[in-house]
Amino acid sequence: MDFAAAQEKKTGQYPWLIFSGGQGGDETIPEGVAMKQYALAHGAHPDKCLAEKKSQNTYENMAFSKKILTRKQIDLNKGLFSTSDYHTFRAAGYARYVGLHIDGIGAKTSNFFIPNAFLREYIALMANHKKAHLIAILLILLVSAVNFLVGNGLQLF
Structure with a gap:
């Protein structure tokens, strides 16, 4: 007040x-x-x-x-x-x-509750933006796969 x-x-x-x-x-x-x-x-x-x-x-x-x-x-x-x-x-x-x-x-926020609170918020933010996070994860996996294949001698083109 x-x-x-x-x-x-x-x-x-x-x-x-x-x-x-x-x-x-x-x-x-x-x-x-x-x-x-x-x-x-x-x-x-x-x-x-x-x-x-x-x-x-x-x-x-x-x-x-x-x-x-x-x-x-x-x-x-x-x-x-x-x-x-x-x-x-x-x-x-x-x-x-x-x-x-x-x-x-x-x-x-009380110190003892901070880890739980931030984890909860992180999960909620991830859930609110499912498509964007899915696209980001797929792009990361694609780039990682290409780097792995090229790094092991496979030529893509």
Whole structure:
């Protein structure tokens, strides 16, 4: 809430805060609702806090939040999103993909979780761009095969 208060002090307007996240099978309330409750308990302005509670992944976080922003007639080119530091890059890609031209702020990740978090993000990025990675791998294999064959005395032409 420090950031929102600083924005209010600087601009005279308290920013809209949209807390986005659905409810997993092991969760008692949607993530968006839990984050909103936390923010309100720590001084956020109730009239500027909204909870998006249907999203199940980062793409939906951005897409559903954009719907809320559009409904409220809030400029899609101004604003920030906040997520884990390791997740900021991929989240920014989804934001731009759905038409939100905003930047992200990453929150610090606990050291013990970093290896797992970065591996998860790497796999997610690979999965998001399957065709490009498949083409790259095939080109690498082709060049390697040609180098191997030429290196072992086979003439191609």
